[in-house]
Amino acid sequence: MQRYMILFLLTLLLTLSTTPIGAVQEMSPLEKTGTILGRLFVNDAPLDGATVAFFLTAKGLPPIGKGMRRVPEYLSKTDASGHFNLRVEVGAYYIGMLVRPPGAPSGPPRSNEPYYFAAGPDKQLLIATLTEKGPLDLGRLDGALPNMFKETGDTFAVDGLLVDAQGAPYADTLVFAKKSLEQTRPDFISERTLADGRFHLRLPANESFYLFARREISSSRPIPGDVMGIYGVKSETGLISPALVGSGGPPPGVASTGLPSSGQSAFSISGGQGEEISGITITMYKIPDAEEMKNSLQGSQGELLPGQESELKTIYFAAGSSILTDLAVNELNRWKNFLSGLPEVKIEITGHTDPVEGVDNTSILGGQRAEVVLRYLAEEGIDLARMVQKTAGSSHPVGDNTTEFGRERNRRVEIRLIGQ
Structure with a gap:
């Protein structure tokens, strides 16, 4: 029990930037969960104190392509001999590994912190499938760098711009991609925008996503005083309502989407394999009291x-x-x-x-x-x-x-x- 609480608290402190680190979804009821355990190696050496990230395969590829950043479903840590043990929801997972120097603070990965993914045969991502019978003992897992996998090319790129209500570039903000307007937790995430307001995302090909922009990663709804943007939403007042996070239409007098016939409160984007989508602009507005x-x-x-x-x-x-x-x-x-x-x-x-x-x-x-x-x-x-x-x-x-x-x-x- 003590170990579980330590892992849970550690998970809450970690955030995702360029690697599989981020918000963690709530556990399902115990009857729908099981234990995954194994031992991680890179270059024949066990990974001591590595962060282990689990990505549901049903949501698409893990962040293996350049500019592709996805929030994991669960996080764990390895012990001194590379072993990990974690209870997760029943399903099929990709497994990522982040190596962080001893004593380094938590937070986004740094340039000297490599990350890997569990490798299967023939340069393909390993898929760990947990059934209701569990537990699943994976034994030894060897990690490989993201660019070693064949699946790297199954994505499309999105390049866009964040601006404020006056049209000026908006810096120091993250762009999230979600498959559903209703979900609070993002599927993929960009790096923070710089002074020019530009962002880049790499997403799984042939799937549709909605784009949201906020300063911080959070699974909670925005509150008054926050600033956020939703691709496709334009506000007449410089304000945006939290109700727009759902699938309903925009609140009267606050925003218009240009989609009166569809009832959508945001535009979705999708692309084929290798496609590059540009010209995406997201305007940031204040959440009013x-x-x-x-x-x-x-x-x-x-x-x-x-x-x-x-x-x-x-x-x-x-x-x-x-x-x-x-x-x-x-x-x-x-x-x-x-x-x-x-x-x-x-x-x-x-x-x-x-x-x-x-x-x-x-x-x-x-x-x-x-x-x-x-x-x-x-x-x-x-x-x-x-x-x-x-x-x-x-x-x-x-x-x-x-x-x-x-x-x-x-x-x-x-x-x-x-x-x-």
């Missing part, structure tokens, strides 16, 4: 016309109706994603009408519209205590009520942020 987000959105209601789906900030209705249209549902889903990312924010939901909708009391119709919006958000998981419902009837028009076009703009529900 609740007050900043409120100030960035207030005053913008009613500025846009019905039907502008990619930029809607209000919910529109048919004449005399309080039934949500498909466009209204799409926009409410974006609000739901946004509000889920800022759970401390409260909102005010106000229903509006035009004065000629064929109803005796426009105030009642406005209230019905506000109520249907409130109920929809509540059913989607937004706490009722965070929402205030109001009606303004026809008293606050934003369009000309003498024209049908103007009346369409007035048949609406506005959502405003009112603090915490």
Whole structure:
């Protein structure tokens, strides 16, 4: 037990830069795990105190190509005779080895710290497959330098630029590649950008990835004050919402992706074997606190016309109706994603009408519209205590009520942020 805790704490301290060192995923339930053990050698000498990294083969190649950096699933250490022993999730793994001088501090590998991968026959990467029966004793494993393996060429390259909201190069930042928008842990990672803001990634060929940029490696969601970028996301306010980390659309008034029909909040990239992709630009934006987000959105209601789906900030209705249209549902889903990312924010939901909708009391119709919006958000998981419902009837028009076009703009529900 003591050994397991030491390994666990050591894992948390290590980070990945150019080699198999990085964040570690949580252990699965014990019935889905087993033990892998073995002994590492390089040039017929056992590796004393080496870091051992385990990469699931299902996620692609380990970082064997130049510029290819992947976060391992698990980490361990060898003893003085090169032995390692670690409990991991059942699956097939590539095994990497990092040699660090005695007494050297933890952190990214340095130029004098070589790394290797366990070699199989015919210059191929060894694959260690752990079944539920386990444990798996690999015996002696011989390490080889990354460029010795045949699989090195099965990748594509990505060259791009990080910029701030004003378009200036953004330095000292990492770019992560993820196969899914929902996952918090990256699959691959770049070196830190220099003063010119440029980054380089090498990724497995014929697979799709989303690109994120943050200053530090972290499996947690960004918090207010952090700065991050997502390839494909452009913000109108210089702010970006944590809700964008998920698969929902961008929060109203904060970002537009140029993909209103797909509902994606980011662009994915992919490439064939040996392909080089360039011209990728990722813009960095600040994660705001609740007050900043409120100030960035207030005053913008009613500025846009019905039907502008990619930029809607209000919910529109048919004449005399309080039934949500498909466009209204799409926009409410974006609000739901946004509000889920800022759970401390409260909102005010106000229903509006035009004065000629064929109803005796426009105030009642406005209230019905506000109520249907409130109920929809509540059913989607937004706490009722965070929402205030109001009606303004026809008293606050934003369009000309003498024209049908103007009346369409007035048949609406506005959502405003009112603090915490």
